[in-house]
Amino acid sequence: MVRCFDEIFWEINQGYAVDFLPWLSPFYASHMRNVESWARTIREFIMEHVIKSRAEKLSQKPEDEDDFTDALLRSLSKEENVSENTIIFMLEDFLGGHSAIGNLVYLALGYIAKYPIVGKQIQKEVEQITDGGKKKVTLYDTENMPYTVAAIYEVLRYSSSPIVPHVATENSQIGGYGILKDTIVFINNYDLNTSEKYWENPKEFIPERFLETVSSNKIHKDSSGTARDVVRVKKNIPHFLPFSVGKRTCIGQNLVRCFSFLLLTNILEHFDVSSDYPDLIKMNPACVAVPPETYGLKLTPRT
Ligand code: HEM
Incomplete structure (x- = not known):
């Protein structure tokens, strides 16, 4: 997962013209495919190794919150406007920040x-x-x-x-x-x-x-x-x-x-x-x- 984040981080820091001229995107199709594939690997890892085990543990002990991830998952059941996608994006943002x-x-x-x-x-x-x-x-x-x-x-x-x-x-x-x-x-x-x-x-x-x-x-x-x-x-x-x-x-x-x-x-x-x-x-x-x-x-x- 760390390797995939590093690949994405390097890619998005290249400062391509398409960042500001979106109509150039057809010329960057292979770059986008790479980013999608790294992002998919990260998502699978997070679902399997972070979300699944945490969600199970939280449902068994509803009063426990060990850290930021638990707090995010808890807000899923508490806040009406928060979707699972929002939670995962936030988690990925912070993990990627590292x-x-x-x-x-x-x-x-x-x-x-x-x-x-x-x-x-x-x-x-x-x-x-x-x-x-x-x-x-x-x-x-x-x-x-x-x-x-x-x-x-x-x-x-x-x-x-x-x-x-x-x-x-x-x-x-x-x-x-x-x-x-x-x-x-x-x-x-x-x-x-x-x-x-x-x-x-x-x-x-x-x-x-x-x-x-x-x-x-x-x-x-x-x-x-x-x-x-x-x-x-x-x-x-x-x-x-x-x-x-x-x-x-x-x-x-x-x-x-x-x-x-x-x-x-x-x-x-x-x-x-x-x-x-x-x-x-x-x-x-x-x-x-x-x-x-x-x-x-x-x-x-x-x-
Ligand atoms: C070397 C480290 C970093 C640098 C130099 C950096 C720099 C920046 C800059 C220049 C912006 C744009 C701000 C603007 O539009 O006025 C930004 C936005 C942002 N950064 Fe960082 N950043 C770094 C690390 C991180 C980390 C570790 C995280 C999260 C854990 C993070 C999360 C964000 C987010 C979420 C935004 C968007 C904020 C918004 O649009 O409201 N950044 N960063």
Whole structure:
């Protein structure tokens, strides 16, 4: 199932012309057939291994709800407007969302294999937080691990979707331009993420660009009560919108931020990540997907 999600994720991230010009669809028939076949395999797996066993268990113990899947299945009997198809779509969306996170973290590991200093910096933060392995990294640690968060943002900057299409639901104005209702408006994320107007050396992988040093005693005092400089992740960069903004903003963004942080820190706590052929690791701008068959990485247990 994971492989099928990865195939679909890679396919839909190719940015074909048919995404915006639906009349081209006859020329993409074989692509559509592939997507349908992967989607069918996923559906069969979910019906057989998730829905069937959960539904049986729920009907035996109606008061029990272990997790999100149980809650979705429960709403099937409680809510009139919810159909089985809606439930399965929602479940598939969330399961498929993990493919996005897996791909993002794999990209981050690729950068680490290419630029070992990035991995070393993250491992330094992990060691400080875990006190040399005595405790685990948790989501409460993000503020104290600014470099790690900045490295994830830097991966997102270079790889997130190039364009985000929207439709104006009413007559409006953007930046002084009149926009009529029903006009299609594209957010040009590619330009926002890679233009020299907004970023210094945009083609280079520099997590530090997301960091700032705040020298203020308002923020932090060390144990002796002395004010000291604090490095933190910059907030509200107006041109950095990997998840877009507004009503239709990505609903998975917190899952992405939290899960990729935990995954990356845990992998780097226990392994050094490298490659025998770092020069062959190529990153595609504006593409968060890696092909299902892609560069290999070497994970060496840390002693
Ligand atoms: C690398 C990770 C991800 C990136 C960069 C990303 C980015 C985006 C972007 C740019 C949009 C369009 C927002 C708009 O139209 O204004 C979007 C929409 C959406 N995303 Fe994500 N996403 C990611 C992962 C996820 C995950 C993990 C999930 C679910 C578990 C998810 C669920 C959704 C959904 C349901 C929408 C549609 C929201 C709507 O139209 O109301 N995304 N995402």
